[in-house]
Amino acid sequence: MQRLEVLSRQLTAACATTDRTPLLATKEIYDSMYRKSIEDPEGFWGELALGYHWQEKFPARGHMQYNVDLRRGNVDVQFFRGGTTNISYNALDRWVAAGRGDEPCILWEGNDESERRTVIYRQVLDDVCRLSNWMSSRGVKKGDSVTIYLPMVPELPIAMLACARIGAMHSVVFAGFSADSLAQRIVDCKGKMVLTASGVMRGTKPVLLKTIVDDAVKLAAKQGQPTTSVLCLEVATALRASVTPWNPSIDIWWHDAIPKQSTVFPPTWLDAEDRSFLLYTSGSTGKPKGVVHSVGGYMVGVGESCRYLYDMRPGDIVFSTADCGWITGHSYLAYGPLLCGCTIVMLGGIPTHPDGGRCWRMVERYKVRQFYTAPTLLRSLLQLGDAWPRKSDLTSLRVLASAGEPMNEHAWHWFHEMIGNARCPVVDTWWQTETGMGMLIPLPCPWFDAKPGAAGVPFFGVQPVILDATTGSELPATGAVEGVLVLKGVWPSMARTLYGDHERWEQVYFAPYKGYYFTGDGCRRDEDGHYWITGRVDDVINVSGHRIGTAEVESALTEHADCAEAAVIGVDHALKGQAIYAFVTLRGMEHQTDAMRKILNDHVRKVIGPFAVPDTIHWAPALPKTRSGKIMRRVLRKIASGQEKELGDVSTLAEPGVVEMLIKLRGK
Numbered sequence: 001m002q003r004l005e006v007l008s009r010q011l012t013a014a015c016a017t018t019d020r021t022p023l024l025a026t027k028e029i030y031d032s033m034y035r036k037s038i039e040d041p042e043g044f045w046g047e048l049a050l051g052y053h054w055q056e057k058f059p060a061r062g063h064m065q066y067n068v069d070l071r072r073g074n075v076d077v078q079f080f081r082g083g084t085t086n087i088s089y090n091a092l093d094r095w096v097a098a099g100r101g102d103e104p105c106i107l108w109e110g111n112d113e114s115e116r117r118t119v120i121y122r123q124v125l126d127d128v129c130r131l132s133n134w135m136s137s138r139g140v141k142k143g144d145s146v147t148i149y150l151p152m153v154p155e156l157p158i159a160m161l162a163c164a165r166i167g168a169m170h171s172v173v174f175a176g177f178s179a180d181s182l183a184q185r186i187v188d189c190k191g192k193m194v195l196t197a198s199g200v201m202r203g204t205k206p207v208l209l210k211t212i213v214d215d216a217v218k219l220a221a222k223q224g225q226p227t228t229s230v231l232c233l234e235v236a237t238a239l240r241a242s243v244t245p246w247n248p249s250i251d252i253w254w255h256d257a258i259p260k261q262s263t264v265f266p267p268t269w270l271d272a273e274d275r276s277f278l279l280y281t282s283g284s285t286g287k288p289k290g291v292v293h294s295v296g297g298y299m300v301g302v303g304e305s306c307r308y309l310y311d312m313r314p315g316d317i318v319f320s321t322a323d324c325g326w327i328t329g330h331s332y333l334a335y336g337p338l339l340c341g342c343t344i345v346m347l348g349g350i351p352t353h354p355d356g357g358r359c360w361r362m363v364e365r366y367k368v369r370q371f372y373t374a375p376t377l378l379r380s381l382l383q384l385g386d387a388w389p390r391k392s393d394l395t396s397l398r399v400l401a402s403a404g405e406p407m408n409e410h411a412w413h414w415f416h417e418m419i420g421n422a423r424c425p426v427v428d429t430w431w432q433t434e435t436g437m438g439m440l441i442p443l444p445c446p447w448f449d450a451k452p453g454a455a456g457v458p459f460f461g462v463q464p465v466i467l468d469a470t471t472g473s474e475l476p477a478t479g480a481v482e483g484v485l486v487l488k489g490v491w492p493s494m495a496r497t498l499y500g501d502h503e504r505w506e507q508v509y510f511a512p513y514k515g516y517y518f519t520g521d522g523c524r525r526d527e528d529g530h531y532w533i534t535g536r537v538d539d540v541i542n543v544s545g546h547r548i549g550t551a552e553v554e555s556a557l558t559e560h561a562d563c564a565e566a567a568v569i570g571v572d573h574a575l576k577g578q579a580i581y582a583f584v585t586l587r588g589m590e591h592q593t594d595a596m597r598k599i600l601n602d603h604v605r606k607v608i609g610p611f612a613v614p615d616t617i618h619w620a621p622a623l624p625k626t627r628s629g630k631i632m633r634r635v636l637r638k639i640a641s642g643q644e645k646e647l648g649d650v651s652t653l654a655e656p657g658v659v660e661m662l663i664k665l666r667g668k
């Protein structure tokens with residue numbers, strides 16, 4: 001109790017401070033902190049971790065241990081060993097204990113601009129406890145997986161925090177995935193419970209989520225994974241013309257079950273190295289990977305990155321347009337800002353609905369300080385014209401953040417000048433689901449000379465290394481170089497494994513270049529030491545900031561009876577960054593029609609979800625292959641983009657005539 005009082009006093013003092021000097025006010029501070037983070041990671045992160053509540057404190061020395069070199073044994077990373085904590089406690093209880101229970105925790109707007117909710121910290125804590133009590137009464141305990149398939153409503157972060165309170169791993173599945181994909185994820189994580197909603201309005205379109213869950217639950221049961229409880233939140237606006245399907249043996253309404261639960265649920269004190277959540281992401285094979293994060297390391301890495309990279313302090317209003325179905329929504333919408341005692345602004349609809357001014361009106365309405373988005377949305381907002389941001393007062397903004405895909409210079413300047421009035425840093429962060437936190441960043445400090453389109457310099461503990469793509473040897477540590485980006489060493493919020501498949505974790509990330517974490521990205525470093533991401537070097541593409549494995553789309557296409565073979569590549573797209581371009585070989589040439597294109601697109605929509613539907617289907621009576629049968633994607637990329645004059649060496653093609661035929665069929 002004494003400890004809590006001391007913590008409360010410290011936090012109240014922190015809230016009262018008006019001093020907004022950036023934490024990295026000078027280059028010297030950054031340099032010396034960065035140096036310490038590399039030379040003595042255990043001491044460095046150990047000190048930063050003291051800003052969080054630990055029920056059992058980890059020892060100052062000996063809490064960190066790791067091996068990422070497969071030549072020395074299995075990959076194993078541990079931080080804060082011996083410490084116990086709980087993320088929900090650090091995100092909620094300690095702020096309520098500091099007297100901030102009546103401050104807004106979540107400011108939410110629905111698809112319809114007049115739908116608004118303010119949920120204060122105390123209320124969020126009560127709701128989290130109620131849900132934890134209900135889940136635990138249904139048998140959910142530490143280490144279990146819970147699938148969350150909710151739209152962007154306050155109950156989504158509440159559900160994540162309730163799982164964290166129990167110590168159960170949540171698996172948030174983006175509510176744009178199809179029933180097949182949802183089922184695949186339920187089966188993989190062996191989850192028995194699904195938290196969902198009746199539906200959601202996306203722009204003018206209702207999406208009936210419960211129907212999708214019902215289909216997924218049936219599919220999962222067929223694959224040996226029965227669901228015992230589906231908790232369903234009623235979202236009235238989505239239901240205007242429909243009735244939510246109901247299976248009384250497993251379904252229960254949120255409003256029937258949760259309000260009557262107790263608002264007391266003591267947090268489960270978890271070991272720092274216990275699992276906090278899993279999140280599926282795409283890789284270069286068809287099967288999604290369940291990336292597993294730790295409790296202590298994830299909490300400290302994400303919380304500290306919010307403070308140092310986005311200058312988040314207690315009471316700040318943070319608006320992120322990310323969806324909690326992806327890692328940005330986990331780290332920089334839900335967990336990170338709450339760990340810093342901020343207020344989060346959530347938008348439950350399409351950010352361009354009803355018009356291009358929606359986000360900017362929200363910035364003005366809530367006096368947003370940090371605005372976090374992705375380049376795709378920026379590109380669509382800028383296309384809608386300058387008149388929209390001009391109509392709103394954006395002077396509350398201090399930090400403009402973006403992540404997930406390369407930002408083109410045009411979008412960067414628009415963000416910086418039109419939205420930030422050239423006074424807010426643009427923090428275009430490079431990171432990944434697996435890294436948990438921002439890794440390469442243009443620092444949000446007046447002394448930092450950010451370059452449009454560059455991912456900046458390494459955050460604490462991050463040791464980027466550029467390898468020669470062909471030899472795999474390290475390129476010089478200074479000066480301009482280009483190659484494959486790998487990371488040396490470890491950082492607290494790095495994922496610990498892939499759910500149920502540690503070997504795959506080791507093979508995908510630590511086997512390609514021994515002794516390093518392989519990012520899958522190409523990168524160049526310029527003379528000034530700034531890093532520029534040049535795109536994926538594996539078979540993963542980035543469409544509107546969504547990471548999609550080409551193999552996933554290929555396997556969805558070939559699952560259709562009429563499709564004999566498919567090869568999917570990414571092509572440049574002005575708005576989405578990359579678009580999905582599929583070369584498809586049908587079983588019967590006579591089917592090469594637009595009607596068949598629609599059938600295949602619908603099939604991909606059903607198997608994965610609408611965001612994975614190919615933009616182009618290019619009929620391919622045959623695919624260009626090497627004599628050993630490997631598809632030459634390099635050749636396909638050139639054909640798709642009309643650069644057939646730059647095909648390069650095609651002497652290894654088994655049937656050179658295929659190229660000519662594909663060129664003729666382009667646009668047909």
Ligand code: PRX
Binds near residue numbers: 430431520
């Ligand atoms: O290719 C990189 C790209 O997005 C990938 C990670 O995607 P995901 O795991 O979904 O995490 C998104 C969270 C940011 C990376 O391997 N990427 C991410 N950030 C940037 C980026 N590409 C260029 N610039 C960035 N700032």
